Amino acid sequence: MSAPSAAPAPWASEHEPHEPLVVELEDGTVLTGPDRAALGRALDLLAGEGNQFLAIGRFRTAPEEYIQVYRHAAEGWQVEYRDGSAERHFQAVGHQSRRRTEQLLWGWVSAAPGWREAADWVRLEPAELLPDARLVRIRHRPGGRTEAVGWYREGQFLAGRHPLPGGPEELVMLHLFDAEGQHTGTRLQPAGGPGEAARLLGELLAALPEPEAGDIAVQPFRIEVRGAEWGLLDRAAEHGGTEWYELVPQRMGFHAPWDGRYEG
Incomplete structure (x- = not known):
């Protein structure tokens, strides 16, 4: 051509x-x-x-x-x-x-x-197109908001904490994916405050077989939590048709050049 x-x-x-x-x-x-x-x-x-x-x-x-x-x-x-x-x-x-x-x-x-x-x-x-439009790369950042991402024996994981409105409580979340990036489940645990949330997050990760921090590439997914839609959601319609995915509730946006970094 x-x-x-x-x-x-x-x-x-x-x-x-x-x-x-x-x-x-x-x-x-x-x-x-x-x-x-x-x-x-x-x-x-x-x-x-x-x-x-x-x-x-x-x-x-x-x-x-x-x-x-x-x-x-x-x-x-x-x-x-x-x-x-x-x-x-x-x-x-x-x-x-x-x-x-x-x-x-x-x-x-x-x-x-x-x-x-x-x-x-x-x-x-x-x-x-490469990267695959159905896979979103998320870069592991030690000490950052994507610190708790990586691989384990059965696939990939994406974990974090989210403060709940109206008080010190937090919700600890662990999203699991297979090796191809398909969402296989989410584990949620409420915590009384930041200290307990940090402890619960560490326990969830330690319970995974052979966890290892690193970059991941996962497919968009949706779950319902307390009546709200969470997950890695397609936001192209809100960005003029430009391919864009947002990790909710963290409000982290992923887009071209698909190098794993985010906005938010």
């Missing part, structure tokens, strides 16, 4: 002038306003498990306009870009060399004329 006809380029769109392009790496590294040398250094950082992916864009004001790279091997780089919606998501045909990958990234960033011509492209159907 030849290079697709270009819609208005992301760097030429009417975005808020104060949001520069950023490079976000899988390990959490963020580079702002990259030049070509910085892009080369970013690619060099993609060196193994836990840091094989980067994305470039303006993810706050233009979450559906970005370019991304996944490193499969030293000379096996997968390049994709999105041009405004999931229906305009393109992948370079075949794995690219390190040199060609940098060329494509810099072409996108610098709006170089004909940059798409450096590769053949195929449009991906939304169901083919």
Whole structure:
């Protein structure tokens, strides 16, 4: 497939002038306003498990306009870009060399004329996109709000605490998923206050067989708790059709580039 006809380029769109392009790496590294040398250094950082992916864009004001790279091997780089919606998501045909990958990234960033011509492209159907639109990655953050996420012998877990209105009480929750990310159940325990909640959360996690903290990738799910809808809920309709999931009741939003970080 030849290079697709270009819609208005992301760097030429009417975005808020104060949001520069950023490079976000899988390990959490963020580079702002990259030049070509910085892009080369970013690619060099993609060196193994836990840091094989980067994305470039303006993810706050233009979450559906970005370019991304996944490193499969030293000379096996997968390049994709999105041009405004999931229906305009393109992948370079075949794995690219390190040199060609940098060329494509810099072409996108610098709006170089004909940059798409450096590769053949195929449009991906939304169901083919990586990461899978039905899986939401959640990054483990020690000491943060996603500290209690990881894997155990039977699958994945997502745990936390939520203060209840009107007093010091909290509700401790442990969501369980199989290895493919499908929700298999939730355990809830009320606690009299933060100290008891922390103790109960530790006990729930310790009772899992072979728990280990780490990043997870799970499917959206819904449960009803005290008459309210909780879970990992689809909020695309509230964000202009942009793919967006919110973890409720924590009010943590997950969206492109699907690197496991959240808003909220």
